[in-house]
Amino acid sequence: MNYQSPMGISWYWWLCAYTSPGLAYATYHLFKEYFNRPSDFVKGMLEAIGQAKKKGFLDHLLETFAYTIATLCIALGWPAFFVWSRIKAKKDAAREIERNKPEFICMPKYLVAKVDPQDAEKSNYVNDPLGYAPALPFGHLNQAWGSFLSNMIDPEDELWSFHIPKGNKCGMFGMDSSGDISGYAKVRNGQILEEFIVEID
Numbered sequence: 625m626n627y628q629s630p631m632g633i634s635w636y637w638w639l640c641a642y643t644s645p646g647l648a649y650a651t652y653h654l655f656k657e658y659f660n661r662p663s664d665f666v667k668g669m670l671e672a673i674g675q676a677k678k679k680g681f682l683d684h685l686l687e688t689f690a691y692t693i694a695t696l697c698i699a700l701g702w703p704a705f706f707v708w709s710r711i712k713a714k715k716d717a718a719r720e721i722e723r724n725k726p727e728f729i730c731m732p733k734y735l736v737a738k739v740d741p742q743d744a745e746k747s748n749y750v751n752d753p754l755g756y757a758p759a760l761p762f763g764h765l766n767q768a769w770g771s772f773l774s775n776m777i778d779p780e781d782e783l784w785s786f787h788i789p790k791g792n793k794c795g796m797f798g799m800d801s802s803g804d805i806s807g808y809a810k811v812r813n814g815q816i817l818e819e820f821i822v823e824i825d
């Protein structure tokens with residue numbers, strides 16, 4: 625006897641409806657895996673230099689069996705695989721951001737105080753009696769200072785002064801500073817995004 629649900633749909637169609645997203649999901653990943661494989665040209669080059677291992681019949685059989693089992697598992701358990709893939713994608717993205725995050729000499733613990741750009745320029749105005757340095761804020765570094773300020777375009781950007789005492793570990797490479805280091809940092813939501821070194825002893 626053919627069992628039907630109260631809605632008049634047989635279990636077979638319910639199973640097809642449930643596994644369809646999983647089969648589509650598995651197909652997508654199989655195609656992605658296939659296109660990520662080395663091309664025939666690359667395989668030929670690897671074989672020419674003896675770096676590629678030729679697969680035998682048993683290897684192909686095992687590979688087909690593994691793909692079949694993986695497809696069935698994804699088709700039947702696709703909700704769990706979908707959640708897992710989303711979590712993995714977020715973790716991979718976070719690791720990529722962390723890996724590509726620029727290294728700065730300054731670290732948040734060396735931030736001293738939030739300052740106004742005009743106050744920073746007043747306190748660093750160069751007045752060299754000998755005329756070796758231009759009479760401008762930060763002297764020879766005035767143009768670099770202007771470029772530094774021009775990058776502060778987000779309303780959340782803040783200008784902070786920082787000071788790293790001699791012998792303390794710098795953020796870049798974690799090395800001990802050979803002398804006092806002072807400057808300014810562009811900070812957004814507590815994160816240092818850019819720095820301007822004024823003095824290194």
